[in-house]
Amino acid sequence: MPKIKDKPVAMGRHIIGIYVLSFILLVFLFYFHWIIGSVMTVLFAGSLYYSMEREKQLVNQTEAYISTLSYRVKKVGEEALLEMPIGIILYGDNYQIEWANPYMNHFNEADSLIGEKIDVLAKDIPSFLKDEKETFWITIGPYDFQVYNKKEERLLYLFDRTKQTELHTLYQHEKTVLGIIFLDNYEEITQNMDDTAKSQINSQVTSILNKWSNQQGIYLKRTSQERFMALMNQNILSELEKSKFEILDEVRELITDKNVPLTLSIGIGLGSEELPGLGELTQSSLDLALGRGGDQVVIKDDNSGKVRFYGGKTNPMEKRTRVRARVISHALKELVKESDQILVMGHKAPDMDSIGAAIGVLKIAAANDVEGFIVLDEDDINTGVKRLVDEMKESEELWSYFIDPGSALDIVTKDTLLVVVDTHKPSLVQEEKLIHKTEHVVVIDHHRRGEEFVDHPTLVYMEPYASSTSELVTELLEYQPSKLSLNMLESTALLAGIIVDTNSFTLRTGSRTFDAASYLRSKGADTVLVQKFLKEDLDIYVRRSRLIENTNIHRGHIAISVGNSRERYGPVVIAQAADTLLMMTGVEASFVISEREDGRIGISARSLGDVNVQVIMEKMNGGGHLTNAATQLDDMAVIDAYEWLKEIIDEYYEGGETE
Numbered sequence: 001m002p003k004i005k006d007k008p009v010a011m012g013r014h015i016i017g018i019y020v021l022s023f024i025l026l027v028f029l030f031y032f033h034w035i036i037g038s039v040m041t042v043l044f045a046g047s048l049y050y051s052m053e054r055e056k057q058l059v060n061q062t063e064a065y066i067s068t069l070s071y072r073v074k075k076v077g078e079e080a081l082l083e084m085p086i087g088i089i090l091y092g093d094n095y096q097i098e099w100a101n102p103y104m105n106h107f108n109e110a111d112s113l114i115g116e117k118i119d120v121l122a123k124d125i126p127s128f129l130k131d132e133k134e135t136f137w138i139t140i141g142p143y144d145f146q147v148y149n150k151k152e153e154r155l156l157y158l159f160d161r162t163k164q165t166e167l168h169t170l171y172q173h174e175k176t177v178l179g180i181i182f183l184d185n186y187e188e189i190t191q192n193m194d195d196t197a198k199s200q201i202n203s204q205v206t207s208i209l210n211k212w213s214n215q216q217g218i219y220l221k222r223t224s225q226e227r228f229m230a231l232m233n234q235n236i237l238s239e240l241e242k243s244k245f246e247i248l249d250e251v252r253e254l255i256t257d258k259n260v261p262l263t264l265s266i267g268i269g270l271g272s273e274e275l276p277g278l279g280e281l282t283q284s285s286l287d288l289a290l291g292r293g294g295d296q297v298v299i300k301d302d303n304s305g306k307v308r309f310y311g312g313k314t315n316p317m318e319k320r321t322r323v324r325a326r327v328i329s330h331a332l333k334e335l336v337k338e339s340d341q342i343l344v345m346g347h348k349a350p351d352m353d354s355i356g357a358a359i360g361v362l363k364i365a366a367a368n369d370v371e372g373f374i375v376l377d378e379d380d381i382n383t384g385v386k387r388l389v390d391e392m393k394e395s396e397e398l399w400s401y402f403i404d405p406g407s408a409l410d411i412v413t414k415d416t417l418l419v420v421v422d423t424h425k426p427s428l429v430q431e432e433k434l435i436h437k438t439e440h441v442v443v444i445d446h447h448r449r450g451e452e453f454v455d456h457p458t459l460v461y462m463e464p465y466a467s468s469t470s471e472l473v474t475e476l477l478e479y480q481p482s483k484l485s486l487n488m489l490e491s492t493a494l495l496a497g498i499i500v501d502t503n504s505f506t507l508r509t510g511s512r513t514f515d516a517a518s519y520l521r522s523k524g525a526d527t528v529l530v531q532k533f534l535k536e537d538l539d540i541y542v543r544r545s546r547l548i549e550n551t552n553i554h555r556g557h558i559a560i561s562v563g564n565s566r567e568r569y570g571p572v573v574i575a576q577a578a579d580t581l582l583m584m585t586g587v588e589a590s591f592v593i594s595e596r597e598d599g600r601i602g603i604s605a606r607s608l609g610d611v612n613v614q615v616i617m618e619k620m621n622g623g624g625h626l627t628n629a630a631t632q633l634d635d636m637a638v639i640d641a642y643e644w645l646k647e648i649i650d651e652y653y654e655g656g657e658t659e
Contacts, residue, residue, distance in 0.1 A: 087145065087158030091118050095126050104158070107140045137161075176275075177237045178282045179218075179230035179268040181209065184294035186226040189262060204254055205262065212247045216240065234270060237299075241310070245297045248311045252295065263295035271302030278302075291449030293464040293626070307451040312615050312626075322475070328461045329479035332442065335459060336365055339417035339440060342372035343408055345430045347423040349380050349571060352533070353468045355388060356497030357421040357444065359490050360473035362401055367484035373401050375408045375430045382572045384500075387533045388493060395489055405431035412437045417458075419444065422469040424462065425452045425623075444472055446501075448614055450623050464625070467513040470497030474516040491525040496533055503579055507608070507627050540573060547577045547594060554646060555653065558611070559587045562642050563594030570597050571604070575630070578604040589613055593641050601633040601641045611652075619648045 025040075087107075090099040097120075100113040108120065118125050122138040129149065138145050138158075144165040148157040183205065190198045202225070209228060213220035216239065219231040232240075245266065252261045267286025272278040281300045288307070289298040296312035336342060342365040346354030358374045365372030381389060393399045403411075408431060412418070418434055419442045426432050435441060435454060442459045446466040466472050474494055477484060486494075498517055502509045505517075521527075547569060551561040559581040563569060569577075574592050581590035589611035596602040603620065605613035607627045614629040620641075622631020633641055 085160065087156070087160075089113070089118070089156040089158070091129075091154050091156065093154075095119070095129060107143065173233060173235035173238075175234050175270065176278065177232045177234055177268060177270040178278050179232065179266055180282050180286045181220075181228040181230055182265045182267075182286055182290065182294075183226040184263040184265050184290070186262065190225075201254075201262070205251065208251055208254065209247070212250070230266075237268065237270065241299075241308070245310045248295060248297065265289040265294040266297040268297065268299040269302070270299070271304070288449055288451070291462055291464075293448050309615060309618065312448075312612055325472075325475040326479045328459070329476040331459055332364060332461075332476060333368055333480060335417055335440065335442065336368045336370050339370060340413060340415045341411070342370055342417050342419060343375055343412060343434065343438075344372060344419045344421060345375040345408075345434060346421050347425075347428045348377075348430060349382060350376065350385060350430075351382075351422075351497075352385065352388065352493070352500040353470050353497035354422040355385060356494040357469040357473045359398075359493045360470065360477055361419045361421060361444070363477060363484060363486060363490060364473075364480055367480045373403045373408065373411075375405055375434070376402050377405055377430055380430075382570060384533055384536075384572060387535075388496065391489060391529075391533075392493075398489065405434075408434055409437065414439050416440065417442065420454060421445070421473070423447065424454060424460075425450060426454055427452060444469055444476075446472060447623070447625050450618070465510070467508045467510065468498050468501035470494045470501070471513055471516045474498075474519055475512070478519060486520075486523040488524040488526055488529075491520045491523040492529050495520045495525040495527070496530045499530055500534070501628070508625070536576075543567075543569065544573050544577050544580065547573065547592065548580060551581060553587075554649060557586055557588040558649060559584060559590040560642065560645065561590070561592045561594075562638060563592070565595065565638050567595070568597050568599075569594045569602075571602055571630075574602050575604040578606040582606045582608065591645060593638055593645065595638060596632070601636050601638060603631050603633070603641065603645065605629045616645075616648055616652055619651075620644065 085103060086101075087104045088101040089097055089104060092098050095118045097113045097116050097118055104113055104121075108116075113120070118129075121140050125138060125147075128136040128138075128147075132151060133149060134151075135146065135148050138147055143160060143162045145158045146161045148159075150156070190201065193201070206222065209220060212218075213230065217232070217236055221229045221231075223229050248264055248266075251264050254262050265286060267282050267284070267289055269278050269281025269283075269285055272281055281302055285298040285300045285307075288300075289296050292298070292309075292312060297310040299308040299310075301308070342361070344358040344361045344365075346358050350358075355374075355376070358376075362372045362374055376389075378389065392402070412434055414437075416438045417440045418438050420429055420435075421444050423429060424443050424445045424447065426435055429435065439458075441454055441457045442461075443454055443457050444461045446463055446469050448464045449462060461472060461476075463472055477486070495517060498513065498520075499505070502513060505513065517525075546567075547563050548561055550563065551559050554560050561577060561581060563574075574594050574596070578590045578592040581587055581592065584590075589605070589607040591606075591613075592604045594602055603617065603622070605617055605624070605628070607613045609627055612626045614624050614626050617624055617629035617631045620631045620633065622629060624630055636644075
């Protein structure tokens, strides 16, 4: 506007200059020739009048233009405020809407938003405002909005980003997903088949998988006798997850001539923009599925960093062989010889299996003339283990090899071989810092592999088909140098680990389990001493009975015991209660929920094998084995844990997701 006013002012000054110059010329004319001066004076007066009128018109036109322009600018501003497709809201101190432009009325059934609470649009707006978020996203009905918050003015601008969200969703749905399908026990089933039978089973499997892939829109390519590659997008994967990967059940129903079901393991990777990274995710997922026993799907999402599990409901077939045990034993022997010392470490609150397996590894070190120690925190042991520890203390030679975590940290070096037994999760070991103090870590475990795992282990011997880690270690002992000797207490500790984890040879017991027990018995293992270790106090028995009293039957065959909120129980009592419930008629799985002595909520789960309690406990941030699992929960009441557990059990039966 100032520029428009300056133009006529400058023109006026220029004209005045001309008139002054003209007046001086007229004076000279009158002086030399008055007649010519008079004529020029008349002409000058007319010109002056005309110029003044023109300047007046110009000023009037300019003022009219300015007035019109101001009106138009004001009108455009009003229309922009009221008509543009941008939401504008003014709110008060109590988050009440003081004013909203008409555009926002399209997203509310009321005629006007004025006077309404701001959460009438979206429930989460007040929480964003309290957190003083400068920008955030909300959903109003089918629309997605990006909101800009002007805190000082208490003003919100809402921009409709629905189309942008739809495009982003479409992009995500079309992103590439890679899968590897592996026939778990194909080699074992077909090794003694003739060509005709092998061709028949190949044809059946291929037919089932091709039909499934065509129905789902998946590109499937067989890359070997037991491996397929599957290419899909995330939209297809979402549909597969909704169906809980029914293909697992369909293939499992294909019974071979040996009356053994053929099972699948599927590893799936997604989220990586780079194809090599996607391939690594997929292979890692398959390794995890196989490490957990097979017959399941593992999905690794690079974006969220989370792992999802489906299937895994069946008890895995025993696939390990004595050849594998001999190879692992030989590899472990070489690692032991190359180390300056051996440290053996089990999990926190160690049980019989953890300590028994640790003693077995200690004997492997001794058989190869390498010094070894067992890491044990005496302040973190239960009653049954304490009896074993007290017995070992009477044997000064054996007890001298037990050290506390602090002493282990003092002596560990980069050349130390650290052997982790009965767990593979760093967060559960006796001292996690030891894992990072050495470059050589061996993992020996019988639990199904979880998402958390020791980084870059030198050697892994994980067999989810085994009854216990003590069983695995006992087999390794058989292939060590002949000078290896087990005394009565050492062999008894290993046998106790097997007996406890199999509930006296009733659960997860195979022919190899009895072979291991027979070997230990030949070395002097005392079954009477094992029973002494497993004896319990009368008051503990009474407390466990009181815990079992509060049992409800869910879905007709699942026993769930809920402890009194005013009573606390140790983890051993909770586990024993779960074992006892499993012995009741008609019970296929048992869960015991109670407040622990440390204030956390503990859940112990047991199963006869038809129900995979491990995947149920994993849903509650726990883990374990197919028939034996547990979890601990923080900041939760017993009754809330009970309701959550029932929901997860119902989900398990309705679809089988084991995330």
